Every structure is written in structure tokens, then in C-alpha cells.
Amino acid sequence: MLTVNNLAVHYGVIEAIREVSFEVKEGEIVSLIGANGAGKSTILKAVSGLIRPSQGEIVYEGTPITTATPKQIVEKGISQVPEGRHIFSGMTVLENLEMGAFLRKDKNEVEKDLQLVFDRFPILKERKNQDAATLSGGEQQMVAMGRALMSRPRLLLLDEPSMGLAPILIKEIFHIIEEINRTGTTVLLIEQNAKMALKIANRGYVLETGNVVQTGTGEELLESDIIQKAYLGG
Amino acid sequence: METFFQQMINGLSLGSIYALIALGYTMVYGIIKLINFAHGDIYMVGAFIGYTMIHSFGMGFFPALLTAMALSALLGVLIERIAYKPLRHATRIAVLITAIGVSYLLQNGMLYFYGAEVRSFPQVVDNTLFEVAGLQVSRIQLLIFATTLVLMVLLQFIVQKTKMGKAMRAVSTDSSAAQLMGINVDNVISFTFFLGSALAGAAGVLVGLYYNTIDPMMGVAPGLKAFVAAVLGGIGFIPGAVLGGFTIGIVETLVSAYGNSMIRDAVVYGILILILIIRPAGILGKHVKEKV
Numbered sequence: 247m248l249t250v251n252n253l254a255v256h257y258g259v260i261e262a263i264r265e266v267s268f269e270v271k272e273g274e275i276v277s278l279i280g281a282n283g284a285g286k287s288t289i290l291k292a293v294s295g296l297i298r299p300s301q302g303e304i305v306y307e308g309t310p311i312t313t314a315t316p317k318q319i320v321e322k323g324i325s326q327v328p329e330g331r332h333i334f335s336g337m338t339v340l341e342n343l344e345m346g347a348f349l350r351k352d353k354n355e356v357e358k359d360l361q362l363v364f365d366r367f368p369i370l371k372e373r374k375n376q377d378a379a380t381l382s383g384g385e386q387q388m389v390a391m392g393r394a395l396m397s398r399p400r401l402l403l404l405d406e407p408s409m410g411l412a413p414i415l416i417k418e419i420f421h422i423i424e425e426i427n428r429t430g431t432t433v434l435l436i437e438q439n440a441k442m443a444l445k446i447a448n449r450g451y452v453l454e455t456g457n458v459v460q461t462g463t464g465e466e467l468l469e470s471d472i473i474q475k476a477y478l479g480g
Numbered sequence: 481m482e483t484f485f486q487q488m489i490n491g492l493s494l495g496s497i498y499a500l501i502a503l504g505y506t507m508v509y510g511i512i513k514l515i516n517f518a519h520g521d522i523y524m525v526g527a528f529i530g531y532t533m534i535h536s537f538g539m540g541f542f543p544a545l546l547t548a549m550a551l552s553a554l555l556g557v558l559i560e561r562i563a564y565k566p567l568r569h570a571t572r573i574a575v576l577i578t579a580i581g582v583s584y585l586l587q588n589g590m591l592y593f594y595g596a597e598v599r600s601f602p603q604v605v606d607n608t609l610f611e612v613a614g615l616q617v618s619r620i621q622l623l624i625f626a627t628t629l630v631l632m633v634l635l636q637f638i639v640q641k642t643k644m645g646k647a648m649r650a651v652s653t654d655s656s657a658a659q660l661m662g663i664n665v666d667n668v669i670s671f672t673f674f675l676g677s678a679l680a681g682a683a684g685v686l687v688g689l690y691y692n693t694i695d696p697m698m699g700v701a702p703g704l705k706a707f708v709a710a711v712l713g714g715i716g717f718i719p720g721a722v723l724g725g726f727t728i729g730i731v732e733t734l735v736s737a738y739g740n741s742m743i744r745d746a747v748v749y750g751i752l753i754l755i756l757i758i759r760p761a762g763i764l765g766k767h768v769k770e771k772v
Binding site for chain 2: 294295296315316317320321325326328332333334335336337341344345346348349393394397
């Protein structure tokens with residue numbers, strides 16, 4: 247579904263990632279694992295068209311999208327939940343969700359998707375007229391996820407959804423990610439929380455300072471030396 | 481006491497004008513963090529368009545007002561596309577200096593086409609005075625209040641209820657997240673200049689009518705004062721621009737009436753200095769805290 251080949255991104259003269267290649271197949275959950283500064287977010291930004299890679303290729307369903315605009319990429323069915331949630335403060339929860347459907351013209355279907363989001367996150371229905379900035383961290387994460395789902399994506403990119411959340415909430419969020427995947431949305435997940443991310447993943451890639459250093463199924467990686475040592479203290 | 485209320489009416493008229501201009505400053509700042517120093521000159525051009533429509537094309541007040549708004553809006557969009565858009569990733573100071581350059585370009589362009597002399601604005605509206613409870617209100621003042629009120633309600637509707645208005649708010653709070661929604665940020669920026677410049681054009685026509693005279697340098701002082709108004713209310717914050725505009729208009733009028741009209745401008749700029757020292761975010765602005 248999504249293939250990234252030899253991707254490199256530079257911020258000015260600083261190289262954020264170099265020659266990163268990975269693949270996401272339809273229906274999978276794929277996790278990219280790596281410490282802070284490994285270049286994980288940069289990869290998602292490149293896929294979403296927010297930054298232009300200096301080298302390499304991003305192919306989505308057979309078409310290169312390396313130079314596509316963020317708008318074209320959303321139209322193709324890729325949607326991102328950015329790191330740190332980036333909800334629109336000063337706008338209500340409902341308005342935030344509406345922004346996710348900004349490009350859609352099929353009003354009735356948008357209304358249905360809104361109900362689906364409310365079914366998935368009942369707390370958001372309760373708070374729909376509240377300024378999204380007044381919500382707790384976990385609720386804001388739900389707004390960001392609901393907002394991304396409102397574009398009815400076929401590929402959902404999640405950047406550090408567990409960041410800053412209490413363990414019980416992290417569990418819930420990961421459970422919801424699995425559910426979203428079960429209903430037919432392919433998921434590319436980026437996480438520092440390697441254990442949780444690999445547990446739910448079909449496959450994973452480990453990034454270190456801008457490079458993919460290991461790959462395998464979620465289970466294989468969980469048991470690999472590199473993950474045991476670096477992330478799980480084993 | 482009667483003088484006081486009379487001066488309040490005058491202050492509110494002047495404040496309406498400042499508020500209309502300040503809205504453009506604040507909206508543009510909200511979206512691209514630029515103090516558009518050419519904004520006062522768009523107001524001036526708006527006054528000249530109104531003048532030309534009435535004087536040369538024999539239009540009435542409302543057609544002239546609408547034409548001035550439409551053409552000012554297009555001018556604003558054109559300036560943004562030609563002068564500011566290529567500098568989207570440049571430093572803020574580079575854009576600011578460009579804005580000052582555009583300001584001079586507009587002033588000198590109008591000097592070239594219309595000359596430096598002060599022109600009298602054709603009086604298309606009878607300036608009948610009405611007396612209400614011993615206070616005098618002119619027809620033009622009523623027209624200013626009504627026009628300003630309608631435009632503000634309209635603006636509020638656009639910003640709060642329409643898709644483009646919501647996109648404006650989204651871009652102003654988080655432009656990269658807005659991009660992830662598929663919002664074309666460049667279009668939103670153009671739309672913002674469109675709205676702000678239309679309001680400035682309206683203010684230009686209203687001022688021409690109110691003070692009878694226009695000239696190519698007329699945008700400088702009101703432009704700066706509207707900027708002060710926007711900062712006073714909280715720049716980037718729409719209700720703040722309205723509050724700031726009315727406050728500055730009233731303060732200016734009261735200082736002229738009870739103090740000394742010579743120090744009128746000094747007081748207004750003094751307010752700018754004070755607000756920057758005491759409450760840099762403005763009256764309604766708040767320091768944004770981030771939730772982790």
C-alpha cells in the first residue's frame with residue numbers, strides 16, 4: 247500500500263534521516279520504533295507532504311506521492327494524527343472534528359462518520375461544544391484521532407499517540423488503534439513506547455539516528471536483543 | 481455631562497473607523513504573524529476608489545461603498561500574492577520591511593495618479609442632524625454606526641460559521657495541523673487579506689464622507705492608530721480589535737474635548753507604550769499555555 251524507498255530528509259545542512267526504506271501492506275499495523283531524534287516524526291511529515299525529502303521516493307498504491315501537496319495526500323486517503331496532538335485550541339470539539347472532514351463534500355456520509363467517532367469516543371460527544379483546549383491530554387488525543395478519522399482515511403499515520411498519557415489511557419488508546427485497524431484502516435504507528443507498539447503490530451522497523459537498523463514481525467522484534475537492551479531494559 | 485455624551489457619540493464614530501481598520505491588522509497577524517504596515521494605505525486607496533466612483537461615475541453611497549470594498553479586497557489579495565507570498569519562509573523582519581515598502585509604493589502611486597493636493601470628498605449623503613435627548617447625531621454618524629455594525633456581524637458570521645472562516649481559525653491556531661486536514665493555507669491567507677482589505681476599504685469611504693477630505697497620506701496616522709487599537713485589544717484576536725478601536729476612538733475624542741487636541745496623538749501612542757509594558761498580550765489576549 248505504502249512503500250518508502252531510500253528516503254532522506256535534510257533540515258538545512260542537518261540530515262534528519264538517511265536512506266530509510268520500509269513498507270506498509272494493506273490491512274496491517276506497522277510500527278516504527280526509535281528513540282527521540284531518530285527521525286521518526288520526520289518520516290511521517292514527509293509522507294504527509296509537510297516536508298519535501300531531499301532524496302528517495304514515497305509510493306502510495308502504485309503512484310509516487312513524493313512531491314504531492316498535503317491536500318492531495320489527504321485526498322488520496324492518508325491522514326495523520328501528529329505528535330503532540332495539535333488540536334485546534336479556541337475551537338470546539340465538534341469544530342475540530344469537522345475540520346478533519348474539510349475536503350469532503352458528501353455531507354450525509356460525513357454525518358455518519360461523526361456518529362462513528364462519537365460511538366468510538368463517547369466522551370467527545372459529551373464535550374462536543376467545549377473548547378478542545380480545555381480537555382485533558384487523553385481526551386485531546388481522542389479529538390486528534392477522531393479528527394483524522396473524519397477524512398475517512400484508508401491509511402492512518404499515528405505519531406506518538408501515547409505521549410504524555412497515563413498508563414491506563416495508553417492501554418485504551420492502543421486498544422482503540424487495534425479496533426480502528428480491524429474495521430479496515432491500515433495503520434502506520436510511530437512510538438517510543440516500543441513494547442505496546444510492537445505488541446499490536448504485524449510488523450515493525452527499528453530506527454536509530456536516521457537509519458533502519460532492524461526489521462521483523464512485532465513478536466520477533468519484541469524478543470530481539472536490540473529492543474530488549476535499548477527499550478525494555480532486558 | 482451633555483458634552484460628555486456628545487463626545488462619546490463622536491468618539492464612537494471615530495472608533496468605528498479604527499475598529500474596521502484594526503480588524504484587518506489583527507486578522508492578518510493572526511494568520512501569518514505579520515504586521516501589515518501597508519494596511520493603512522489600503523484604507524487610503526479605498527477612500528480614493530470611493531471618491532472616484534462617486535465623483536467620476538456618479539454612483540450613490542452604497543454602490544460606491546461596495547465597489548471600494550471589492551476593489552480594496554482585490555488589491556489586498558494582489559499585494560499578498562506578489563509581495564508577501566514569495567517570502568513565506570523568509571524571516572519575519574524581511575516581510576515586515578517589505579510591508580513598509582508596499583506602504584510607500586501605494587502612497588507614492590496615489591501621489592502620482594491623483595497628485596498631492598487634498599481633495600474634497602463629494603457629499604452624497606445629506607448631513608442632517610438629528611437631536612435625541614439633547615444630543616446631536618448626524619446622518620453620516622448613523623451611517624457609520626450602521627455600516628460598521630453590519631460589517632462586524634457579517635465578519636463574525638463568516639469567521640464562526642462558514643467553512644472558510646473555520647479554516648481561518650484553524651490556520652491561525654496551528655497552520656501545520658491545518659495542512660494535515662487538507663486545508664490549502666495559501667488560499668486561507670488570501671481570503672484573510674480579502675476580508676481585512678474589504679473592511680479597510682469601507683473605512684476609507686466612511687472617513688471620506690465623515691471628514692470631507694482625502695489625500696494620499698491620509699492612511700498613515702489612522703493606520704498606526706488602528707495598529708495601536710489592535711495591540712491594545714490583543715493582536716490576533718478579533719473581538720480585541722473592535723474593543724481596541726472603540727477605546728482609541730473615544731480616548732482620542734475625549735482628550736481633544738477636555739484636554740488639548742495637540743496632545744491627542746501623543747496620548748494614543750502613549751497607550752501603546754503602556755500596554756506593551758503592562759500587558760503585552762493586550763486587554764483580551766491571553767498568554768497561550770500548552771498542555772502536555
